């Protein structure tokens with residue numbers, strides 16, 4: 304195997320890490336996700352500070368996703384919004400939205416074929432009973448690496464070849480450039496060279512008039528904790544290639560503004576935990592597990608950022624929330 308291929312295998316493996324953390328938080332009651340357990344072969348209980356971080360990460364993403372879908376679909380047209388999840392791994396958000404009877408509209412998930420094949424196999428595994436959560440016309444496609452339906456599509460593709468390889472698949476499955484669209488990237492673009500991820504962002508601004516994006520990625524590579532974080536990942540064959548180009552909260556939001564996006568804002572996970580998670584929810588979490596590593600938690604959480612940006616002032620999103628940021 305050449306170096307590039309072995310790096311890719313390590314990056315694909317991060318979908319399992321994310322799933323194990325989510326399963327840990329779900330099984331302890333931090334978050335409500337009855338589906339993630341089907342995607343995790345070897346569950347592990349994570350440390351309390353990791354579970355706490357997973358809770359805030361999950362809540363932040365679900366909040367934006369639900370706001371977008373509710374607003375996009377409360378306009379005159381139903382099923383108006385589209386969601387595109389970049390590097391979706393075994394993210395279960397689509398299943399959760401269906402469980403909660405959201406009118407989801409078009410929903411696309413993209414990842415390497417190695418990852419989508421496993422996800423598709425799990426969804427179709429009879430014992431998991433997940434197939435019934437998907438639209439009636441759902442079919443397994445592309446040799447088992449994709450799932451196609453009129454509204455939900457799991458697509459295999461390499462984001463480093465977004466325009467030539469991924470975009471044609473999105474169009475073939477019904478992406479509509481005229482619909483309000485939310486892109487999600489949870490710990491994904493950071494694995495790409497910044498030139499490659501910038502190309503994705505530029506394609507979005509050139510082609511989708513009413514687009515928004517939520518990214519959740521690492522920041523602050525240059526302090527002691529940041530250097531340790533990079534070293535730990537490097538020891539596992541993982542390189543955060545995009546980190547140095549946009550290393551701070553300010554630069555991650557500036558990135559969008561200088562590329563022609565209408566508004567952008569970024570907060571770190573520590574701020575989200577302190578100001579966005581409700582006090583009653585924090586009290587509930589405190590009863591699940593005692594967290595005595597507060598300093599470590601804050602330090603860790605300061606190295607992860609949510610960045611939200613959109614291209615048009617008609618974007619279906621509650622801008623009050625952005626003002627709080």
Ligand SMILES: C[S@@+](CC[C@H](N)C(=O)[O-])C[C@H]1O[C@@H](n2cnc3c(N)ncnc32)[C@H](O)[C@@H]1O
Nearest residue numbers: 315317318321390391392414415461462489490
């Ligand atoms: C840390 S995991 C996160 C998965 C999911 N977003 C979540 O939060 O649960 C990163 C995901 O990005 C995917 N990914 C990274 N680089 C990619 C690329 N060039 N093309 C397609 N997928 C990629 C990996 O395969 C992996 O599933």
